[in-house]
Amino acid sequence: VPTGTQCFDWVIPQEWSIRDAYFVDPTGKRHAEFSKCNLHVVSYSEPIDKRVTLDELQQHLHSLPDLPDAVPYVTSYYRRTWGFCLSHRERLALKQGNYRVVIDSELKDGSLTYGELLIPGETRQELLFSTYLCHPSMANNETTGPALAAYLADGLRKRTRRRFSYRFVFAPETIGAIAYLSRHWQELKAHVIAGFMVTCVGDERGYSFLPSRLGGTLADRVATHVLGHLHPGYKRYSFLDRGSDERQYCSPGIDLPVVSIMRSKYGEYPEYHSSLDDLSLISPAGLAGSFDVFTRCIDAIENNERLRVTVLCEPQLGKRGLYPTTSTRESSAHIRTIANFLAYCDGSNDLLGIAERIEVPIWDLYPLAERCKAEGLLETTGS
């Protein structure tokens, strides 16, 4: 999307490239060297090469007093400025005197780039997965999103059967999502039945959920069902706590059914937006846990349908080998799940609603539904 393109209320900005950045103290020592860590320069800083006093320089420095060894991640859009990020410890050691500040950057017309993958299924109805790439060096709050999204996409592409189509969007946060939506929103509104932000999915701390703007969508229902059964201690945030591209997907008029399933939510863990959000914070196990949750959400939607029993009164399960033939105190418990399942297959509940109603994880019902459909006891009445 070329620089200068109008996307709803926004204009695609110039492209920023950075070659080097640092500042030199009165003794000639270099600090905040971009070549050592790309967090040292404030993103989008304009080019500069001049001498300043320490007092002037301080106006352009960012550090974290509470995390004195961490380099913060700071970005500035739309306002022409420049700045450096460094550890608070290093900042405190700076001495009075003249400093040389060097930022070898460039702002020029270019383009915004996003990635898009559409994996077709049996129907045009789609599940949307959106993630972003714009936070330099961030691990949990950046790389885990595209990594997990790519892995999910790969698995979905290999499935032999997909009832739904799957759309993956990789774009810079905010402006990227806005640019993408400005070109595709009508298509998305026509097809997306559930959407998920994929961000902050790599650490091994708890799980988090952030609902859609008004709540109650299929995405909300399936995410809370899966998390509620797999990780009942998960933290539920309010839409008021949002901070990623659900801000666009759920905005009035767009109103896509998009929720976020996360491990440690952005803004809520100590290492957030600092050099401490590095690879040591995330792990294969952390990502695998998220993969499991997302996969179960996908499977729940793939298997979700409205079901109706084909006979009046309770079906005779015994003749179909579904019922223990001897009635004892103990045996009655064993058939409770199947009886409860069939009792709510009334054509108005979908499988997810039935699972919630009878208080079992939806995945326990897949084989039962399959078996009962094979026996002619159940018919599908809708999605």
Place this chain on the structure above:
Amino acid sequence: VPTGTQCFDWVIPQEWSIRDAYFVDPTGKRHAEFSKCNLHVVSYSEPIDKRVTLDELQQHLHSLPDLPDAVPYVTSYYRRTWGFCLSHRERLALKQGNYRVVIDSELKDGSLTYGELLIPGETRQELLFSTYLCHPSMANNETTGPALAAYLADGLRKRTRRRFSYRFVFAPETIGAIAYLSRHWQELKAHVIAGFMVTCVGDERGYSFLPSRLGGTLADRVATHVLGHLHPGYKRYSFLDRGSDERQYCSPGIDLPVVSIMRSKYGEYPEYHSSLDDLSLISPAGLAGSFDVFTRCIDAIENNERLRVTVLCEPQLGKRGLYPTTSTRESSAHIRTIANFLAYCDGSNDLLGIAERIEVPIWDLYPLAERCKAEGLLETTGS
């Protein structure tokens, strides 16, 4: 209903009759004698007369280790088998050796029998009471149901005025209800406005309630109102805890408004389905308590109607002798109930809804409604 008749998904089975049953130990002593207690033989056992080792016999014995003196009640439908029930204490004392097992039973074509009583009222709208007879020797979980149902029916038959018709069904559990419904379900769906399972109504422990499948029916509303005022500590079960013929009456497609009001619920008291559920467990007081609850439910429905005040603003109660003429601190409390009652007689609430809203038992409102109708202050706007 003759053996072999198709009733929805079920077929009426052969009739089982039992003349005698016992087994003989190596010393010649008889055990599990049917003639002493009809629980000793597994219901529906096929005829047998043969010699078996103790090990073989054990495969066919049932006892309750937790209640070593109780004989369990066990039944087997549809699977041809045989077995004996005895106390765990007696079972443990059995010695190795050869045993003779004798079951003098017969399975032959016959019929399923149910009883039905329809007491007509001013309208075809009906209240349904269903109970069952199929558990040999059980007191709370069997005899109390038909006993109370018969007593309720007798009282209703003697009433000089019945706004609604009353249907009583006495049938074997499960197959009997299914057979009954297969012949009458359309009639019931057309007429039944509230239904009640009558089972486990004879002990003196607490009260229990089990709602209809989706809840919120007139039967649910009236039962919880009556129990909530008379026995606020009553235990509320979920429909997932069901276990009697509400399984049929509330099944998808049948969906009758049927709830269960019980004392100790089947499956939830220690003596359940054992020889300990005998006459010592139940009492006239236990049955009388249930009778009172059911009667209040009936009266609540008989008296329920939509009411509307005939004047705008508060009626002048004083000129009708309904209001104390001196206003003191104390007198204001006395007229609160009548004022609250009239305030919600807006033509959209029924008497039950008004009682719930103003937090009084509905029976407190019967004389008020009568009096206000007589004064021309209230008119009926619907049932």
Place this chain on the structure above:
Amino acid sequence: VPTGTQCFDWVIPQEWSIRDAYFVDPTGKRHAEFSKCNLHVVSYSEPIDKRVTLDELQQHLHSLPDLPDAVPYVTSYYRRTWGFCLSHRERLALKQGNYRVVIDSELKDGSLTYGELLIPGETRQELLFSTYLCHPSMANNETTGPALAAYLADGLRKRTRRRFSYRFVFAPETIGAIAYLSRHWQELKAHVIAGFMVTCVGDERGYSFLPSRLGGTLADRVATHVLGHLHPGYKRYSFLDRGSDERQYCSPGIDLPVVSIMRSKYGEYPEYHSSLDDLSLISPAGLAGSFDVFTRCIDAIENNERLRVTVLCEPQLGKRGLYPTTSTRESSAHIRTIANFLAYCDGSNDLLGIAERIEVPIWDLYPLAERCKAEGLLETTGS
């Protein structure tokens, strides 16, 4: 409204005037002198001048054993009687003997008088404020209502802009409101969008709220919002606890959206309906607190409207000076309110609903809404 006029179910009674009242004990000492305190005579007492024994007199005396120094306020409508109110201490000191009772009163045809003020606004839609004047010498439970209502009316009349019209009603409680409604109810039903009883608004104890009959009206919503943010410890009563003219305004068929915002509610404070409810109980600060709450309710309704953002996706706030251009950990919190506000401006929520949803007081949103409308970011979609 002349004596004898039929007003719905009521008839305007004769006018009662009182010149003097007292009784004389056997020693010649006067008690319960009306000339010293107008509470000493039961309101509406018929004229009398006769000698009675102490026992006869006691049938006509009222006192408060729990508050032995207080004179109760007692009134008797419609029943011809007479009586005196005095402190319990004085009553206990009365000696046996002959008493002379004197009540120089008069009951004759006259009229009921009410006051009405309609302050026109840009639309015919109205806010109603109703208060009463009929309790002699009561401070919190009488004078504060008309005082605050007059003060509110004065302020509203001076406003340069009033979106809505404002109706103030001053009438005797019960019969006055009924008389007023009998002449104006259709007009009120056509125009009133929110109404407030103004009573018991002068002491410095907590705040109270009494909802409309069915709840959920604009008046209910705005009152609970304002009280919830300003005085979160306010006491919420049920409509069942009502006692003033909401009994008429909210009666079935009238059903105006009228709620009560009070300090200490009538009937709930020890001095209620006694000589202790005097000027020492109320204060300028007590009245000012109520004035603030009512004014914020008025402002909330004046400012309430349905709003919709004019752009899809999040608006670009930076170019409008509404967004900090440097993104740091801290800055994200600052823009949360405006982002949340715009996220719920979807054309279906009114400002009050948005404030509730995003958990801020509505008055925080007035400048934001103004600013965003000026920037063309918001449009009004309805009231």
